Amino acid sequence: MEEHVLDVKNLVKFYKGLGGLKKVLAVDQLSLSVKKGEVYGILGPNGSGKTTLMKLIMGLLFPSKGQIKIFGSSVKKLSIKKRIGFLPEEAYLYRFLSAEETLKFFAELADVPRREQKTRIADALHVVGLFEARKRPSRTYSKGMSRRLGLAQILIKDPDFVVLDEPTVGLDPIGSREIKEIILGLKERGKTVLFSSHLLSEVEMVCDRIGIMHKGKLVLTGHLNELLLRKNEYSLVLEGFDIGRQSELEQVLQKSFHAKVISVNRSRETMEDVFIKTIKKHAS
Amino acid sequence: MILSRKTFSLARITSLEIIRLNLFWVLAAFSGIIVIFTKTFSVYSTNIQINMVQDIGLVLIAGVNTFLVVILVAWILPREVENKTIYGFFTQSVRKVDYVAGKFFGFAFILFLMTFFLSFLLFVYVWLSFDVRAYHIFTVALFSYIANVILLSITILSSTVLTGSVNIFFGLFVYMMGSFNQSLEYLVERSMEIPLLKAGLITVLKIIPDFDRLNIRDEVLAGIPIHWEELWSYSMGSLLLYGGVCLITAGIVFSRREF
Numbered sequence: 001m002e003e004h005v006l007d008v009k010n011l012v013k014f015y016k017g018l019g020g021l022k023k024v025l026a027v028d029q030l031s032l033s034v035k036k037g038e039v040y041g042i043l044g045p046n047g048s049g050k051t052t053l054m055k056l057i058m059g060l061l062f063p064s065k066g067q068i069k070i071f072g073s074s075v076k077k078l079s080i081k082k083r084i085g086f087l088p089e090e091a092y093l094y095r096f097l098s099a100e101e102t103l104k105f106f107a108e109l110a111d112v113p114r115r116e117q118k119t120r121i122a123d124a125l126h127v128v129g130l131f132e133a134r135k136r137p138s139r140t141y142s143k144g145m146s147r148r149l150g151l152a153q154i155l156i157k158d159p160d161f162v163v164l165d166e167p168t169v170g171l172d173p174i175g176s177r178e179i180k181e182i183i184l185g186l187k188e189r190g191k192t193v194l195f196s197s198h199l200l201s202e203v204e205m206v207c208d209r210i211g212i213m214h215k216g217k218l219v220l221t222g223h224l225n226e227l228l229l230r231k232n233e234y235s236l237v238l239e240g241f242d243i244g245r246q247s248e249l250e251q252v253l254q255k256s257f258h259a260k261v262i263s264v265n266r267s268r269e270t271m272e273d274v275f276i277k278t279i280k281k282h283a284s
Numbered sequence: 285m286i287l288s289r290k291t292f293s294l295a296r297i298t299s300l301e302i303i304r305l306n307l308f309w310v311l312a313a314f315s316g317i318i319v320i321f322t323k324t325f326s327v328y329s330t331n332i333q334i335n336m337v338q339d340i341g342l343v344l345i346a347g348v349n350t351f352l353v354v355i356l357v358a359w360i361l362p363r364e365v366e367n368k369t370i371y372g373f374f375t376q377s378v379r380k381v382d383y384v385a386g387k388f389f390g391f392a393f394i395l396f397l398m399t400f401f402l403s404f405l406l407f408v409y410v411w412l413s414f415d416v417r418a419y420h421i422f423t424v425a426l427f428s429y430i431a432n433v434i435l436l437s438i439t440i441l442s443s444t445v446l447t448g449s450v451n452i453f454f455g456l457f458v459y460m461m462g463s464f465n466q467s468l469e470y471l472v473e474r475s476m477e478i479p480l481l482k483a484g485l486i487t488v489l490k491i492i493p494d495f496d497r498l499n500i501r502d503e504v505l506a507g508i509p510i511h512w513e514e515l516w517s518y519s520m521g522s523l524l525l526y527g528g529v530c531l532i533t534a535g536i537v538f539s540r541r542e543f
């Protein structure tokens with residue numbers, strides 16, 4: 001039997017307005033399950049209910065209807081919370097503590113054995129690139145640094161299930177690339193990841209499966225490959241090809257393979273790659 | 285059990301937050317200076333001076349700590365919810381009671397530091413100025429500390445539902461009602477005409493702790509005998525009752541509310 005890390009069934013969430021009037025329907029009959037070891041991306045425009053869904057999963061909000069099971073159990077159980085790491089959308093860490101103090105504090109709250117605390121904290125600081133700044137109070141951190149400290153807080157806990165609400169919001173391309181790499185690292189170590197984003201490229205890079213959310217509903221779900229790969233269409237990348245002989249190539253392909261050339265383009269780098277390469281070159 | 289290792293971690297960080305606030309040090313320095321300079325305010329004979337210095341000093345010790353509770357704690361706690369720092373705890377395997385107890389002990393420790401520091405200063409100052417070892421300074425300060433810790437537990441409870449500024453007013457209100465408890469009760473008893481309102485007000489006054497009873501400054505300085513046994517049982521009883529009820533209720537409120 002395949003183990004489901006997260007099972008959400010017919011979830012509904014209303015927010016009550018002032019005085020119980022004018023309810024807002026933020027999550028609408030939503031069902032979702034995430035398998036062990038999977039990276040699941042929730043994609044949706046602002047206000048589609050991603051944050052509400054994550055808070056419901058974490059037990060910060062209570063469902064109006066429906067149910068949520070994590071590792072087959074309720075998130076209210078402390079033994080379940082122990083296995084989940086959560087990065088909220090907003091900054092939420094004490095601003096008077098340094099990164100090192102914050103992580104020490106969270107290691108204590110997460111029951112990290114005392115003798116492991118030091119190495120785990122140092123490792124996490126290196127992974128998120130905050131080692132140099134570890135002694136500074138976090139009120140002096142940039143938005144990206146605070147975000148990375150939030151991630152480090154999850155890493156020291158070493159949870160089985162990681163829930164990230166817009167982990168790359170407000171970060172520059174390098175910062176968000178690093179976070180994507182951290183997510184892939186988690187996946188490699190067999191962790192299950194659920195994260196939300198409103199940026200398409202982000203989801204594309206790291207997810208196994210995605211769900212598109214709109215007005216509180218999951219309107220499309222599926223494996224990335226199923227969703228993005230066109231049927232019966234392949235692209236061929238050539239090096240050292242003489243573009244003047246394009247029609248010759250087309251003829252060969254037609255004759256020997258009965259394949260029709262749909263388009264011929266020059267390969268392009270993404271702007272993100274150019275940006276990251278440039279910055280890296282200047283850094284070294 | 286309420287006291288877990290996590291409660292201790294939370295308490296430590298809670299105290300640290302206050303200690304890293306400039307306001308805390310300004311208050312401590314300011315109060316310290318007033319304690320030391322009270323003698324210059326008075327032009328009376330030495331005997332009256334000794335009492336004046338102690339009187340002002342002890343009022344200050346109780347007052348500064350009440351200020352810490354009613355202004356600082358009442359402001360900081362609701363902001364934990366508004367700033368979402370609370371997410372960091374309630375998505376960990378931290379019980380709501382651990383959190384509430386951690387906050388309580390963290391702030392109680394700060395009040396203890398402030399009370400002890402200022403009473404020690406006052407004691408040394410009285411000793412050096414008048415060659416009198418007024419050990420009763422510590423006794424009076426201890427009971428004012430107990431009163432402030434009771435106020436602290438009430439403030440922690442109100443923080444679970446009120447916003448910062450409302451909470452400050454609520455804390456002040458409880459403090460005032462508690463300080464003039466008996467006179468207010470007397471006044472209501474005498475002047476209220478509407479029976480229902482009267483019964484209501486009397487009940488409120490009975491629920492609010494009687495801080496005046498824990499204020500033994502006048503009696504001690506005037507040499508009026510005190511029923512120690514009664515005072516001890518009243519103060520310890522109130523501390524356990526208000527502390528216990530408020531902290532447990534705060535824990536329950538937190539586990540029922542959304543964030």
Ligand SMILES: Nc1ncnc2c1ncn2[C@@H]1O[C@H](COP(=O)(O)OP(=O)(O)O)[C@@H](O)[C@H]1O
Nearest residue numbers: 015024026044045046047048049050051052053
């Ligand atoms: N505390 C709240 N009270 C009332 N409505 C809310 C509250 N929080 C969010 N909403 C509404 O719920 C909907 C979903 O919001 P949210 O979950 O934050 O979306 P997203 O994270 O996808 O941007 C929005 O219409 C938003 O206005």
Ligand SMILES: [Mg+2]
Nearest residue numbers: 050051089166
């Ligand atoms: Mg959001």
